[in-house]
Amino acid sequence: xxxxxxxxxxxxxxxxxxxxxxxxxxxxxxxxxxxxxxxxxxxxxxxxxxxxxxxxxxxxxxxxxxxxxxxxxxxxxxxxxxxxxxxxxxxxxxxxxxxxxxxxx
Amino acid sequence: xxxxxxxxxxxxxxxxxxxxxxxxxxxxxxxxxxxxxxxxxxxxxxxxxxxxxxxxxxxxxxxxxxxxxxxxxxxxxxxxxxxxxxxxxxxxxxxxxxxxxxxxxxxxxxxxxxxxxxxxxxxxxxxxxxxxxxxxxxxxxxxxxxxxxxxxxxxxxxx
Numbered sequence: 001x002x003x004x005x006x007x008x009x010x011x012x013x014x015x016x017x018x019x020x021x022x023x024x025x026x027x028x029x030x031x032x033x034x035x036x037x038x039x040x041x042x043x044x045x046x047x048x049x050x051x052x053x054x055x056x057x058x059x060x061x062x063x064x065x066x067x068x069x070x071x072x073x074x075x076x077x078x079x080x081x082x083x084x085x086x087x088x089x090x091x092x093x094x095x096x097x098x099x100x101x102x103x104x105x
Numbered sequence: 106x107x108x109x110x111x112x113x114x115x116x117x118x119x120x121x122x123x124x125x126x127x128x129x130x131x132x133x134x135x136x137x138x139x140x141x142x143x144x145x146x147x148x149x150x151x152x153x154x155x156x157x158x159x160x161x162x163x164x165x166x167x168x169x170x171x172x173x174x175x176x177x178x179x180x181x182x183x184x185x186x187x188x189x190x191x192x193x194x195x196x197x198x199x200x201x202x203x204x205x206x207x208x209x210x211x212x213x214x215x216x217x218x219x220x221x222x223x224x225x226x227x228x229x230x231x232x233x234x235x236x237x238x239x240x241x242x243x244x245x246x247x248x249x250x251x252x253x254x255x256x257x258x259x260x261x262x263x264x
Contacts, residue, residue, distance in 0.1 A: 099124060
């Protein structure tokens, strides 16, 4: 199991970071683009992106002089996988019970 | 059983299954025997769970009862519409403890749709991002080792 430096839930718990994350999720963006679109200063955007990167939610690639941020699916996927596995197990049991009882009421 | 591949940023978990019984039967089994359906390893109480009860009405709860007699209400029934639809809140935070703030709870909807001689049952666990709200202050003092990884460990037995 990978241990992230920042808990992904913590990272998304901050309203500004959540908005930045949503914008990055819509499509990959540079710091300048994010700062233009949101009422958040460039240095603050950079800080928030660092937290999102440390949480494994956002990744970065360099294009010329720009750093383009994109969603790193690993963090969010991890959250979903746990619940997916929980409900997968529940529905499998449900199917078994429903069909058994139908044959042997 | 099938799973739809989710988009990388989806905040929903979706599972579905087709069962070979009519919808009214499927709904009844799901709601009346939820005790047997819910994986029992998932426990918010200190002592082993002996029973999980789903109260069949809007405003009711789903609660676990433990060997030592304690109870934990971890869901509120938001819709109870036999034989088509069941919806409840998921009042459990990512540390697998009770979440008292309804705004920080996610939501589970289960629909039962007739299909041939059987029923298609679709389960959606939505708004997972809500659990992130306010997480920062809640987790104050909780280090990396006891927060997120603990949650993962609790689920580890399932995969």
